[in-house]
Amino acid sequence: MREDTSKHSIDTRSRILDAAEALFMEHGFDGTSMRLITAQAGVNLAAINYHFGSKELLFQEVFRRRLTDLNRRRIEALDALEAEAGGAPLKPSRIVEAFFGTALRMAADVEGGGHTFMRLLGRTYTEPNDFVRQFLAEEYAECVDRFLAALYRALPEVARTEILWRFHFMMGAMSYAIAGTDALQLLAGKFDDEDPARLASRLMSFLLGGLRAPLADPGPA
Amino acid sequence: MREDTSKHSIDTRSRILDAAEALFMEHGFDGTSMRLITAQAGVNLAAINYHFGSKELLFQEVFRRRLTDLNRRRIEALDALEAEAGGAPLKPSRIVEAFFGTALRMAADVEGGGHTFMRLLGRTYTEPNDFVRQFLAEEYAECVDRFLAALYRALPEVARTEILWRFHFMMGAMSYAIAGTDALQLLAGKFDDEDPARLASRLMSFLLGGLRAPLADPGPA
DNA sequence: GTATGATTAAAACAGTTGTTTGAGTTTGTG
DNA sequence: CACAAACTCAAACAACTGTTTTAATCATAC
Incomplete structure (x- = not known):
């Protein structure tokens, strides 16, 4: 206490x-x-x-001591981008890099504990506990708002709903990639060695490919 | 018993x-x-x-009664593709559609319970319980092997490790998209209505964009 | 050193967990 | 109807849960 x-x-x-x-x-x-x-x-x-x-408050503290830092660094990276651009709209890929690259760099820090934490975070996105979800949503609110606003400005011709969905998909790919590499060995056998270091660049190019993909056919209304 | x-x-x-x-x-x-x-x-x-x-065996039975069906339908779809092609290599997008589209169609079935189950499945990929992971891996083995083999054949010029990673990323995006739409409202507020029906087409174009993205720079060895 | 507050320690608390038991009821078959 | 198997039920089991309590120990300022 x-x-x-x-x-x-x-x-x-x-x-x-x-x-x-x-x-x-x-x-x-x-x-x-x-x-x-x-x-x-x-x-x-x-x-x-x-x-x-209590156990719940301990859980929250486990997250707060790292998540606050992570999201602060994300916002700093975005600030730097916007300062550099000086009012001009940003390249979407730079925005995505600022958000996910920062997280992936933290996940690459094995000794400092960032790796463990990012795996925990990835799993916690789908945690069933109510208080966990609410806590995470609050902790993320400011950072997500900033990045979504930046993406909206960078892609004025794309419907905001579509940007939201793509952001959602990217979050999923990253969370799962970090949480699952040595967890669920669904794609068993072939992952093992030498790879964790290159996860970041692999994931980033996948994310950018998804972000740039042509919008889906709206389909039958 | x-x-x-x-x-x-x-x-x-x-x-x-x-x-x-x-x-x-x-x-x-x-x-x-x-x-x-x-x-x-x-x-x-x-x-x-x-x-x-036991509780564990009940949990497994919850999965088996639907997962067996899902993976059987996936394999049938792949069989149909290969029969149609008659020995020629398949288009990667068709393979991906057969795997993820089948799942997304199950997730769209709300009344029959497929929706609930797919959300459960998406969360369970990152379930921490050991017996859950092993059980899922066994249940998926044959289906994943078939689809990976098909992708290897369809993309002979791409390193298998890279295909593996992309498949992994796609699994993550889908799992999270299905499990998380009404779970963690990290991107709060703007998702609500009319959307669940169009999730499939949105996700599919994102996945294909990621699959087709240029390979990452191998970076410093 | 002694007093004071912060920290640790062991034990007990009431409530919940998955599972088992043994008697009861229902069902299908001769 | 009678028999046996399948099934349901209430109660109890020991083990474990998060939390609280009370006393002992530690560090520090007077």
């Missing part, structure tokens, strides 16, 4: 956060018990409720 | 399966209790263990 205090406790806090991040990623929210987290972190069971208040 | 028997029990069985399908979709495997399922199905708590053996 405390904000932050002596060095004694900040160690316990971050040990809990690290263990929780890895375990939530592996087993989901409902599948991860407090006893599992505290055992892996090497702290007492009551420490979670003492430091975070 | 029984294979199938009197009309008394097949009603109980399918009532359980229907309730479980909807609840697993809404709350996930760990988040759905047996008491919740049996209450919604209007049957006794012990009925699940009696008819299916």
Whole structure:
């Protein structure tokens, strides 16, 4: 519950956060018990409720400590693009790169924990828990609004609904790509080595291809 | 545990399966209790263990009764394509249409339960439970092998690793698109009405755009 | 050193989990 | 009708859930 205090406790806090991040990623929210987290972190069971208040609040803190950073960096990248363009509309591919490239760079950081977190994030997009969805939506709101506005301006001739859908599809491809590479080995066998580093460039060209694809036939009304 | 028997029990069985399908979709495997399922199905708590053996086996049966059908239809569509081509290599877009279009048509069937199931399936790709992943991988193996082989033959000049990745990305975009339309409202507000019917054509043109995108720069080795 | 507050520790809390039991009811067959 | 199998039911099982409590330990300022 405390904000932050002596060095004694900040160690316990971050040990809990690290263990929780890895375990939530592996087993989901409902599948991860407090006893599992505290055992892996090497702290007492009551420490979670003492430091975070509840399991839900711990979960939110696991996200907040990284997601705030991620979305801030995304917005900074967009700011830089707009400053560079000086009022002129941006290239859609640059916008997409700013949003997804930033995330993919975080996912490539294995030692710092960014990789684990991005896998957790990818899975959490489809988490069934209500409070998780609402929390994520709030945490994303500002960043998504900024990027959608930029895309609307960059593609004035395209219906906004279509841009929304494409953005949605791109989110899905990225989430799944990050969350699923070593999770569900549906395409078993052939993925293994050397690849994670090149995931970013592969995914990015796929996303841009999808973004640039001709709009679908509206079909029979 | 029984294979199938009197009309008394097949009603109980399918009532359980229907309730479980909807609840697993809404709350996930760990988040759905047996008491919740049996209450919604209007049957006794012990009925699940009696008819299916365990919660895990019920979960698998929820998938098997629809997934077997889906993948069989996919393979039939591919068979039809190959018969029509008579030995000539297929157009990649036709292959992709056979795989994803079949799924999207199932997802468009709201009354028959296909919609609910496909949303469940989309979420389950990133389910953290071990037995779920292994079960899905087995259930998909034959179908995925057939379609990958077809894509390899249709795109002989493209490295197989690249095809694998693109297939992976396409799976992600579709899963997320189906599972997430009314789940995580990250792109809140603007999706609502009239759209679900046109999801298929929108997604398909996005997927094909991604599939046709120029290959990524291999980058620094 | 002693007092003060922050942190940790072990134990217990009430509630929920999936599963099993054993008696009851229904169903189909001779 | 009688018999046996299939099925349903309420109750209980032990194990586990997140949380709280109470006492012990630690760090720090006076």
